[in-house]
Amino acid sequence: MTPRLRAAARSAVAAAIAGRLLRHAAPDLPEMSGPGRERLRYTVDWAGPVGADMPDERAVQAACGLMQVHGRATGGPLPLAVDYASVVAGVLAAQGATALRIARARGLDLREVRTSVAQGALLAVVQYLAAETARDTSGSPEPDSPHPPSAGPDALLTGGLATLETSDDARVEVETLDPLAWREFWARLGVAPLLAGRGWLPFQQRFATADCPLPDELRQAARRRTLVELRAAAHHTGVSLLAVGSDPAPAVRPAAWCLTPGPALVPEARSHPDTGVPGPRPAVPVSGAVLPLTGLRVVESTRRVQGPLAGHILRMLGAEVVRIEPPGGDPMRWLPPLAGDCSARFSALNAGKPVVEADLTAAQGRETVRALAAEADVFLHNWAPGKAARLGLDAYDLLHGRPALVYAWASGFGDAFGDRPPLGTDYLAQVHSGLAAAVRPADQPPAPSLMTLTDVLGGLVCAQGVLAALAARETTGRGYRVDSSLVSAAALVPRPARRVRWTRLDRPLPTADGHLCLGPDARARPETVLRLLDRAGPTTTEDLAARFARRTTEEWTARLAEAGLTATPVLTDLTALAHDPAFRAAVAPPGPVTGHARPYAPWEFA
Incomplete structure (x- = not known):
């Protein structure tokens, strides 16, 4: 693909997602109307700064x-059967465009933003990239190992998904963050505590490793019970359980986020110099390079992925982001592999955020939060439902002391389950939203991807809701409450009415030294691909795997190119991203500060 064609290539899905979100967040983009107002542009293409041809989502x-990450639990690289990277890029484009509106309203001379589907994909694997490129000096076992040493030498472990099957052919996903509840759940299924304990570590580490090598005895115990019996065991032990359906359609289609205006106009609002509309006017540095949110402050009390990623996005857009952590620090800081003295995965989402420690169970700790929020533009949390109200730190409480505040809550299920929702974690959100069925082709049983799809997308959607509220604040002068969820984020992902069916050409083809993903033209012209094989005579697509394994990835890429077909080598080692010249402008190599590779900010502003 020539540079001109590559520059012209656009992801229709990314453009549709960006347009949908901007209709809610910034309806006057990409063209700002009014006398003297300049055109603001956003662009989202396939490759962006990556120096490689990427003609479609699959590439x-x-x-x-x-x-690689999605297929890790099922034995080899496997595409997601949805346009996930394009959806991520669409949200990034909407974020960049909304940030442009905020910047212009604040007097910053920014007019254009670019992002790409490749940059969206790199952001989606940020934690896995950090872990696999970290220089672990802790001496702790690397949790990406398919057989964690602490599981015990006599434990029968097989890599795979966490999805369980029942005797009546149901498939279920269970979730708990409590090791005692986990042990009691399996005790009710007749599993000895020691054996159940051997499954706890891989079960919890699946969020980090995208693999779940449970002892096979646990899977067998589940297969001996009915769905009703598993539901009863879960109910009595406090374990969350959802049945995995085969319908890819979302169970609910909530708005990506909901904005609720604060109770009153901000008293200190000053009029916009162009429109005369009241709005907060934060001080902005007048010299040096600035980003759209430069001069704004975010205070976050978050954990795991969804909330920290939302803060990470706002920090990359220029905001100062202050973390509130419990006394002694967030326990996630010490999960291996370590990069220096901090968990690489934790660092990937939280580096650059100053920390204030506060015990939220004590009055003094809660007062610390109120004091920080009183001087902030945004307060962000992903606490469990009801916790904010119990602490006296709900939107009403903090907006009372800071009317200009944007108060954001990133939840798991929103109000989809009333006041007794299951645990709001990624894999249960995939199940409830239908994404667990949509991400796999019809010849595979439905199951969530163990890549944290909704955690990442949920963090991005939360950040975009915050940007929408900040943009609205510039116009109305009000603070806002922003509500988003993992389920509302998952509903953004387009999927067909029925699960997709793939041929052998739709899957990565093993070569002599790796895997190759055929491009859209090759997948559409199987007869041309078959003619390239070494042996004359009739050949079916089912024979392709063995035939492609006779040549290297480079040889096949060249042969396909001679026939006018494209193909993309499948990355199976994330550490290569830090050294590949094609990714030099998109991925920062391990450095003295972070100790791991990381994607650069996924926007270019001008």
Whole structure:
């Protein structure tokens, strides 16, 4: 693909997602109306700064590591059967465009923003990239190992998904963060505590490793019970359980986020110099490079992925982000592998955020939060439902002391389950939203991807809701409450009415030294691909795997190119991203500060 064609290539899905979100967040973009107002532009293409041809979603997933991480639990690289990277890029484009509106309203001379599907994919694997490129000096076992040493030498472990099957052919996903509840759940299924304990570590580490090598005895115990019996065991032990359906359609289609205006106009609002509309006017540095949110402050009390990623996005857009952590620090800081003295995965989402420690169970700690929020533009949390009200730190409480505040809550299920929701974690959100069925082709049983799809997308959607509220604040002068959820984020992902069916050409083809993903033209012209094989005579697509394994990835890429077909080598080692010249402008190599590779900010502003 020539540079001109590559520059012209656009992801229709990314453009549709960006347009949908901007209709809610910034309806006057990409063109700002009114006398003297200049046109603001956003662009989202396939490759962005990555120096490689990427003609479609499948090529991006192959080159940027999504196939590798998603397929890790099922034995090899596998595409996501949805346009996930394009959806991420669409949200990034909407974020950039909304940030442009905020910047212009604040007097910053920014007019254009660019992002790409490849940059969206790299952001989606940020934690896995950090872990696999970290220089671990802790001496702790690396949790990406398929057989964690602490599981015990006599434990029968097999890599795979966490999805369980029942005797009546149901498939279920369970979730708990409590090791005692986990042990009691399996005790009710007749599993000895020691054996159940051997499954706890891989079960919890699946969020980090995208693999779940449970002892096979646990899977067998589940297969001996009915769905009703598993539901009863879960109910009595406090374990969350959802049945995995085969319908890819979302169970609910909530708005990506909900904005609720604060009770009153901000008293200190000053009029916009162009429109005369009241709005907060934060001080902005007048010299040096600035980003759209430069001069704004975010205070976050978050954990795991969804909330920290939302803060990470706002920090990359220029805001100062202050973390509130419990006394002694967030326990996630010490999960191996370590990069220096901090968990690489934790660092990937939280580096650059100053920390204030506060015990939220004590009055003094809660007062610390109120004091920080009183001087902030945004307060962000992903606490469990009801916790904010119990602490006296709900939107009403903090907006009373800071009317200009944007108060954001990133939840798991919103109000989809009333006041007794299951645990709001990624895999249960995939199940409830239908994404667990949509991400796999019809010849595979439905199951969530163990890549944290909704955690990442949920963090991005939360950040975009915050940007929408900040943009509205510039116009109305009000503070806002922003509500988003993992389920509302998952509903953004387009999917067909029925699960997709793939041929052998739709899957990565093993070569002599790796895997190759055929491009859209090759997948559409199987007869041309078959003619390239070495042996004359009739050949079916089912024979392709053995035939492609006779030549290297480079040889096949060249042969396909001679026939006018494209193909993309499948990345199976994320550490290669830090050294590949094609990714030099998109991925920062391990450095003295972070100790791990990381994607650069996924926007270019001008």
